[in-house]
Amino acid sequence: MRSSIINFFSTPVLAVELLATSLAANVLALSTSVFVIIVLNRYVAFGVDGTLLTIAIGTLIALLFEYVFRRVRFNLAAQVISRTVADYSTKAFTAVAFGREGEFESVPPRTVRDVIRASDDVHKFYTAPTLCSALDIPFAAVFLLAIFFLDPTLCAIATAFIIGVTVFCYFLWWGSITKKAELDRLNRRSSAMIESSLSAPETIRFFGYAVAIRDSWRQNAQALRTAATKVMDSGSRIQTLGRLAGGVLTVLIVSVGAQEVVYGDLSIGALIGVNILAVRALGPIMQVGQLLQGYKETRDKIRAVDTFSKLPSEAVSGVELTKYSGSLRIRDVGFRYADSAASVFESVNLDLSGGQVLVVTGPNGSGKTTLARLFTGALEPTTGNIIVDGVNLSQIQLSWWRKKVMYLPQEPRFLDGSIRDNFSYYKSDISDGDIKNLLERVGLGHLVAQTSVGVDRKLHAAGSNLSLGMRRRLALARALTYGGPLAIFDEPTEGMDADGKKHVYNVLNKLASGNTTIICCSHDADIIRGAHHVIDLGMRPVPRISTVAKN
Numbered sequence: 397m398r399s400s401i402i403n404f405f406s407t408p409v410l411a412v413e414l415l416a417t418s419l420a421a422n423v424l425a426l427s428t429s430v431f432v433i434i435v436l437n438r439y440v441a442f443g444v445d446g447t448l449l450t451i452a453i454g455t456l457i458a459l460l461f462e463y464v465f466r467r468v469r470f471n472l473a474a475q476v477i478s479r480t481v482a483d484y485s486t487k488a489f490t491a492v493a494f495g496r497e498g499e500f501e502s503v504p505p506r507t508v509r510d511v512i513r514a515s516d517d518v519h520k521f522y523t524a525p526t527l528c529s530a531l532d533i534p535f536a537a538v539f540l541l542a543i544f545f546l547d548p549t550l551c552a553i554a555t556a557f558i559i560g561v562t563v564f565c566y567f568l569w570w571g572s573i574t575k576k577a578e579l580d581r582l583n584r585r586s587s588a589m590i591e592s593s594l595s596a597p598e599t600i601r602f603f604g605y606a607v608a609i610r611d612s613w614r615q616n617a618q619a620l621r622t623a624a625t626k627v628m629d630s631g632s633r634i635q636t637l638g639r640l641a642g643g644v645l646t647v648l649i650v651s652v653g654a655q656e657v658v659y660g661d662l663s664i665g666a667l668i669g670v671n672i673l674a675v676r677a678l679g680p681i682m683q684v685g686q687l688l689q690g691y692k693e694t695r696d697k698i699r700a701v702d703t704f705s706k707l708p709s710e711a712v713s714g715v716e717l718t719k720y721s722g723s724l725r726i727r728d729v730g731f732r733y734a735d736s737a738a739s740v741f742e743s744v745n746l747d748l749s750g751g752q753v754l755v756v757t758g759p760n761g762s763g764k765t766t767l768a769r770l771f772t773g774a775l776e777p778t779t780g781n782i783i784v785d786g787v788n789l790s791q792i793q794l795s796w797w798r799k800k801v802m803y804l805p806q807e808p809r810f811l812d813g814s815i816r817d818n819f820s821y822y823k824s825d826i827s828d829g830d831i832k833n834l835l836e837r838v839g840l841g842h843l844v845a846q847t848s849v850g851v852d853r854k855l856h857a858a859g860s861n862l863s864l865g866m867r868r869r870l871a872l873a874r875a876l877t878y879g880g881p882l883a884i885f886d887e888p889t890e891g892m893d894a895d896g897k898k899h900v901y902n903v904l905n906k907l908a909s910g911n912t913t914i915i916c917c918s919h920d921a922d923i924i925r926g927a928h929h930v931i932d933l934g935m936r937p938v939p940r941i942s943t944v945a946k947n
Contacts, residue, residue, distance in 0.1 A: 410472060414531070417469035422535040424465065425676065426542055427458035429669040433546075436665030469531075473524040488512045491705040494712075510584065511704045514697035521694040530687055532680040539677035546666050546673075547656065553648055554674040558681050561641045565634060565682070572630035573692055579623040585616050638682045642675050649674050714793030720800050721785055722750035722881035722913035724771070729780035730937075731766055739778065740766050742937040746929060750881065751911035755924050758933030764917035765806045767933070768886045771915060772803055800880035802907075806887050806917070808871030810859035815844065815870075816851040823877050834873040839899035840866065864891035872903065883907055886917045897922075 431451060439448045488511050536558075544551035589609060649671045656662035730742035740763035748754055756764050769775045770782060773794045782789040789797070810818045819831045831851050835841050843866070844850045859867050868891060875883070888904070889897045901922065907914055908926065916923050924930065932940040 410475065414469060414472045414476065417465045417472065418528075418531045418535055419538075421462050421465040421469060422532065422538045424458050424462035426538070426673070427455045427462070429542070429672045429676075431455040432672060433663075433665040433669035436668060437663050440665075466528075469528060470524050473527040473531075476527060477522055477524055487705050488514075488701050491707055491709065494709045508704075511700050514700055517697050518694055518701065521690045526687065526690070529680070529683045533684060533687075536677045536680045539673045543670050543673050543677075546670050547653070547662055549656070550649055550653055550670050550674070553652060554645065554670075554677060557641075557645050557648060558678055561637070561678070562681050562684060565637060565684070566688070568630065568634055568637070569686070569688060572627065572634070575623065575626045575630055576693065579620070579627050582616060582620045582623055586613075586620060589613055589616070634686075641682070642678060645674055645678055646671055710794055712793075712795070714796070715787050715791050716793050716796045717785055717787065720881050722911070723785060724748040724882075724913070725783035727781045727783060729770065729777045729782060731763070731770060731775065732778045739937050741933055741939050742779070744780070744931065744939060744941070746931070746941055748913060748915075748929065750913050751908070752928040753908060753914045753916070753926055754929045754931065755927035756915065756917045756931045756933065757919060757924065758931075758939070762933035762936070764933060765886055767931070768806075768884050768915065768917050771882075771884050772801060773797055799878045800882060802875040802878070802880050802883040802885075802912075804868070804872050804875045804883075804885040804888055806890075808859065808867045810855045810867075810870070812854075812856060812858070814849075814852045814854055818855065819851075819874060819877060822874060826877065831873075834876055835870075837876065837899075837903060838869040838873045839895065840869050840873060843870070865893060865896045868892060869896055869899065872900065876903070881911075882913045882915070884915045888916060888918060889920045889923070890918075 434451050435448065439451070492508060492512070540551055540555055540558075543554055589612065593609065650667065653662055653667040653670060657664055657667055724746075726744050726746040726748070729744040730739050732739040744767070746754070756767055758764055766775065770777055771789075773789060773792070776790055784792055784797075811821065815835075816828065816831060819826050819834075828851050832841065832844060835843055844853055847853050855861065859870070862870065868888065872885070872888065875885070885904075888900050892900065897920075904914065904916075904923065904926070916927075918924065928944055930942045930944065932942070934940075
C-alpha cells in the first residue's frame with residue numbers, strides 16, 4: 397500500500413488524476429445528505445412538488461457522477477497497482493528456476509514452497525480496491541468539514557468520537573495480528589506433518605513414529621482450533637465494534653443535536669443530515685485497522701520474497717565455443733561449502749583429453765557428487781579453475797554448456813507429467829520416435845510399449861512411482877538426448893540389477909568408442925577398469941590421482 401502510494405506520486409499526472417477523482421467522488425457523496433436537509437427544511441415546510449422533483453433529479457445525477465468517478469478512479473488505481481506490484485509469484489519462482497544451485501543448499505524445500513505461496517498472497521492484498529479504500533480515508537475529512545459548516549459543536553463531537561474509536565480499534569487489530577501469526581505458525585506445522593506422513597509412510601510405520609506423530613497432530617490440531625477461534629473472535633469483535641460505533645455515534649449526534657433543535661439553533665433536516673455525514677465519515681476510518689493488518693502481513697511476505705529473489709542467479713551470458721573437443725583441464729581445484737570450516741577437497745589437478753574416461757571414487761560423503769556438479773557448472777570452485785578448450789568454465793554460457801554435457805545426477809528426479817513432457821521440456825523438437833529410441837538404448841522400451849498411453853505415461857512425485865533402477869535408466873536416456881561430447885554420470889549403476897547394469901555398460905562402451913569424454917562417479921569395478929584416470933577422494937584433503945596406461 398505504501399509503495400503503491402509512493403509509486404503514483406512518482407507519476408504526477410496519474411497522481412493528480414487519482415486524487416482529483418477521489419475528491420470528486422467524495423464530494424458528490426455529500427449529495428444524499430444535502431438532499432435530506434433540503435427536503436426536510438424546504439419541501440416539508442412548503443410542499444412544492446416541483447421543488448422536490450428538481451432536488452431528487454439533481455441528487456440522482458450527482459449519484460450517477462459519483463459512480464462514474466469511482467469507476468474512473470478504480471481504473472487509475474489498477475494502473476498504479478500494475479506499475480507498482482511486480483509479479484511476485486513469478487519473481488519467487490524465477491529465483492528457484494534460475495538461481496545458482498549452490499545458493500539453495502541451506503534453504504529447506506518447505507521454506508521455498510512457503511515463499512512461493514507467500515508471493516501469491518501479495519497480490520491478494522495489493523489490489524485496486526485496497527488502494528481505493530486507502531485513498532478514501534483522508535477524504536473522510538470532507539464529511540467532517542461539511543458537518544463543521546452545519547454545526548461546529550456536532551463536528552467536534554464526531555471528530556473526537558472517530559479518533560477515539562480509531563485508537564481503540566488499532567489495539568484490537570494489533571492483537572489480531574499477533575493471533576494471526578500464531579495461527580500461521582500452527583498451519584505451517586500441520587503442513588510439515590502432512591508432508592512427512594505422505595513422503596515417508598513406510599518409515600513412519602516400521603520405526604513406530606505413527607503414535608508420536610498422531611499425538612503431535614492431535615495436540616497441534618487442538619492448538620490450531622484454539623488459535624483459529626481467537627482470530628475469528630478478534631475479527632468478530634472488530635466487526636461488532638464497527639456496527640456498535642455507528643450506533644453510538646448516532647445516539648451522540650442526535651442527543652446533542654436534538655437539544656439544539658429544541659432551542660432553535662439547528663433544523664431537523666440539518667440534524668439528520670449531520671448524522672448521515674458523521675456515519676459516512678466513520679466508514680472509511682473503520683477500514684484503517686483492516687488495511688494495517690493486511691499491510692503488516694503482506695509487508696513481511698514481500699520482504700521474504702525480495703530476500704529470496706536476491707539470491708544469486710545463474711549468468712545468462714557467456715562464451716559459446718564454435719566447437720568443443722570434450723577436453724577438460726582441472727587446475728588446483730578445491731571446494732568448501734559456505735557453512736563448513738573444512739574443504740571437501742583441495743588441489744585437484746588433471747588434464748582430461750577428449751575421448752578419455754575419468755572415474756571418481758571415494759566413500760560416501762567424500763565429495764564425488766560435488767565434483768561432478770563443479771563440472772556441470774552448478775557449483776563454482778572455491779579455489780582453482782576448470783578450463784574448457786582454453787576457456788574458464790565460469791565464463792562459458794551455461795545454457796550452451798549443458799547441451800554439450802550428458803549428465804546423470806546421483807538422485808534422478810523428474811517433473812510431474814508425462815515421459816514426453818520430461819524430454820520435450822529439455823529438447824522442444826524431440827519426436828516420440830526419438831524418445832522411444834532413447835528408451836530402447838537403456839533397456840526401457842517396455843516402459844512405453846506395454847502401455848496404451850505410450851510416452852504419455854505419467855510420472856508422479858519426481859518419478860517415485862518407478863523403482864530407483866528404472867529412474868536411473870530413464871534419467872540416463874534423458875541425458876543422451878543431445879549427445880554431447882562430454883558425459884558426466886554420477887553413480888550410473890547404483891540400485892540396478894544385472895540387466896540394468898548391462899544396458900548402462902553398453903551405453904558407456906558405445907560412448908567411449910565414439911570418442912566421448914566420460915566422467916563417472918562410481919564404485920563399480922567394471923567401470924573403474926575402463927578408466928584412463930582415477931581420482932580417489934578418500935584421500936583428504938588432497939585426493940590421489942592415478943593414470944592408467946592403455947595399450
